Amino acid sequence: MSKGLPETRTDAAMSELVPEPRPKPAVPMKPVSINSNLLGYIGIDTIIEQMRKKTMKTGFDFNIMVVGQSGLGKSTLVNTLFKSQVSRKASSWNREEKIPKTVEIKAIGHVIEEGGVKMKLTVIDTPGFGDQINNENCWEPIEKYINEQYEKFLKEEVNIARKKRIPDTRVHCCLYFISPTGHSLRPLDLEFMKHLSKVVNIIPVIAKADTMTLEEKSEFKQRVRKELEVNGIEFYPQKEFDEDLEDKTENDKIRQESMPFAVVGSDKEYQVNGKRVLGRKTPWGIIEVENLNHCEFALLRDFVIRTHLQDLKEVTHNIHYETYRAKRLNDNGGLPPGEGLLGTVLPPVPATPCPTAE
C-alpha cells in the first residue's frame, strides 16, 4: 500500500516550512457566493431539461405492496389506481380452494407508459394475510420479503464490478387495508403496522368506504389516527423526514386531515350525467370512484402517484435502505458505528478535508 499515515502527518507539518514534494490540494468546504449576479444569461438552467431527458430515457421503477385481509378490495383498488388489469382478482376462487397456510408473497411486474414516461410497476400481493385462525406473526414473511429486497440491493451495490443501473426491487410503498368496522383498529392491524413502519413506508387505507356514512367516516378516521399516534406508529409521510417548512405544512395537512384515505375501488364504468365514470352500481345510486364527495380515491391517487411518488422512492432509498445497510454491516463485522466498512484495510484519505454533511 502506498502512503502510510506517518508520512502524511510529517508532510502536513513540513508544508508550513518547505514547499512539499507532493502538494495536497484542498477543496474548501463552504462555497463562496458571488456578490453580483450573473451578467447575462448563460444557459445553466438547461440542466433541468437535460436531467429530465435522461430520466425519461432510463425509465422508472416502482414497487407497491398491498396488505390486508382477503375480500377488502386490494386487487380492485390497485387496478383502479393504474387503470388496468394489474392484479388478477382473487374473487374467482371458490371455497374448495385451500386458503394458503402461510402468507404468500406474489410479485408481478408490468411496464406501463404514459406521456413518454416508462414505468416498471411491480405489484406485490400478500394473499393469506390475516386469514388464518391463528394469525400470530403473520407479518413475518412480509418483513422477510422486504428485507430480502434490501439485501439483494446491498449485494449488488457492494460488488466490485457493478451494474450501470442496479435493478430496484425494494418495496417503495405498502398500502395497508383497514377493515371499515367503524369502531377502531384491530390488534392485528396495530401489530403489523408497528413492526413494519420501521422498515417500509406504510400508507393506511380504509377499504370499502362505501359502507360508512360521512359522519361515521370522519369519526372512524379520527379514532384511527389517534390510535396510531398513541401506539407510536409513524406512517408515511413521516414527521421526522419533513425537510423544510413547505414540506411540513403540506404534509401536516395530509397527515391530520386526509389520512387514512377512505377509498372505494372499481374497474367498471357507468354512465352518470352523460359522462362515463368508474363506479359501483347499487340500488340506491352509483358511487363514483373519482368523485371527491363520494370517496377519497382521487386524493390517494394524487398523493401516491402525482405528487409523492418520487419522494416515496427517496425515503425508501435514503432512509429505510440506509438503516438496513448500517444495521447489517454493524452486525456482520461488529465494527463500531461511523468506521468504514474497510476501516482497517483501506489506507486513510490523504489530507484533503473530506466534506461532511454540516
Add this chain to the structure above:
Amino acid sequence: MASEVARHLLFQSHMAAKTAGMPSQLPDSEQNQKKDNTRSLTMSGHVGFESLPDQLVNRSIQQGFCFNILCVGETGIGKSTLIDTLFNTNFEDHESSHFYPHVRLKAQTYELQESNVRLKLTIVNTVGFGDQINKEESYQPIVDYIDAQFEAYLQEELKIKRSLFNYHDSRIHVCLYFISPTGHSLKTLDLLTMKSLDSKVNIIPVIAKADAISKTELQKFKIKLMSELVSNGVQIYQFPTDDETIAKINASMNGHLPFAVVGSMDEVKVGNKMVKARQYPWGIVQVENENHCDFVKLREMLLCTNMEDLRDQTHTRHYELYRRCKLEELGFTDVGPEHEPLSLQETYEAKRHEFYGERQRKEEEMKQTFVQRVKEKEAMLKEAERELQAKFEHLKRVHQEERMKLEEKRRLLEEEIIAFSKKKATSEIHQNQSFMVPGSSLRKDKDRKKSY
C-alpha cells in the same frame, strides 16, 4: 505502473461494451422483460405518473447541482479569462507568477443562480503547470488530485453511517485542456498529461488564444492535433449521440474538436452594440462571433447540452473504474479461486481473520521475545550480584586477617612496652642504690632527677 495498464485495458473494454451495447438496445429490453415476468400493459385512462420526471427534477432543484471543472494549461494561457467569459462573471483571481517550483492545484467554489437553478461550481486551476525546467513531475499532482476526490467519495460510500444524498460531490466532471496555439503539434507534456488523465476524467481539449492563428492554419492545426491524439490512443470526451434530439448537433460538434477559443471580459463597441471582444490595431476579435472563434460552440456543448451527461459519465464510468481498480488492488474480487461468486462481505471476513491471526501471531512473538529478554537480564543481574557478594566476602576476609595481624603486633608491642618499663624501673632502682654514698653524685642525681 501495472495498475495503470490494467486501468487502461479496463477502460477500453468498457468503451467497446458501451458502443457495442447501443444498437442492440431494443431487443435487449424485451429479453429482460421476458426474464422477469413482466408484461406490457395499456391503461384505459390517465393515471398521472407522467409528472414523475417533474417530481424528480423538483427534488434536484431543491438540492442544487454540483459541477466541477478542472483547467489544465500553462501559466498565462488564458484559463481564468476563459472561465470568466464562460460564466459571464468576474471570479476573483490574481495573475499567477511563473516561478512556482512545483505544480499546485487551486480549487475555488462559487454559488451561481440562474432562474431557479442553483449551481455549486468548483473551478480547479493548475498553478505553475509547464513552468518548471524539469517537467517530469508536472502531471502527477493533477492525477493525485483527481484520485483524491474519487477516494473521498469511495470512503463516504463505504461508510456504515453514510449520507450520500447531501454529500458535496467534489469529483471532477470535466477537464478543459488548454493547448498552446503554436500551429504545429502537441507538446510532449500535453501528450503525456492527457494520456495519464484520459481514463480518469472527461477531457475536452481547447486551443487557447486562438486569435494568434489564421483560419487556414487553424484548420490544419486541428487536423494535426486530432490525428496525434488518435494515434497516441488518447480518449477525449465525445459528445453523446444516442439521444435523437441532440444527436445531430453533438455529432457535428464532435467534428469541430478541439475548439479554438478566445476569452475576454472587456467590452468593445461594434456597430451599435457592446460586445465582448479583444481590440487590436488591425481589427476586433469578437468572442461570441462564430466566424471568429469557437467560443459559442464550447459554451453550448459544455453548459447547455451536455452538462448532465458529463456528470453522468464521471459517476458511472470514471468513478466505477477507479472504485473497481482500488478494490481489486486491495485484494477484493467478485469471484473466488474456484469461480464461485464471492461477496465483499466474505472477502472482508477472510481478510479480517487473516489480519487478526497475523496480529495474534505477532503478539505471541513479541511476548516471547520479551520473556526471553527478561530472563536474560535477570540472569545477568544475578551473576553480577553473586560477583559482588564474592568480592565482599573476600574483602571481609582480608580485612579480618589484617586486623588479626595488627592485633598480634599490638600485643607484642604492649608486651615490649611492659618489658621495657619494667627494665626501666629496675634500672632506676639500681641507679638510686649505687649513687647513695657520694654526695656530689647525689646532686648529680638530683640534677638528673630534675632534668627528668
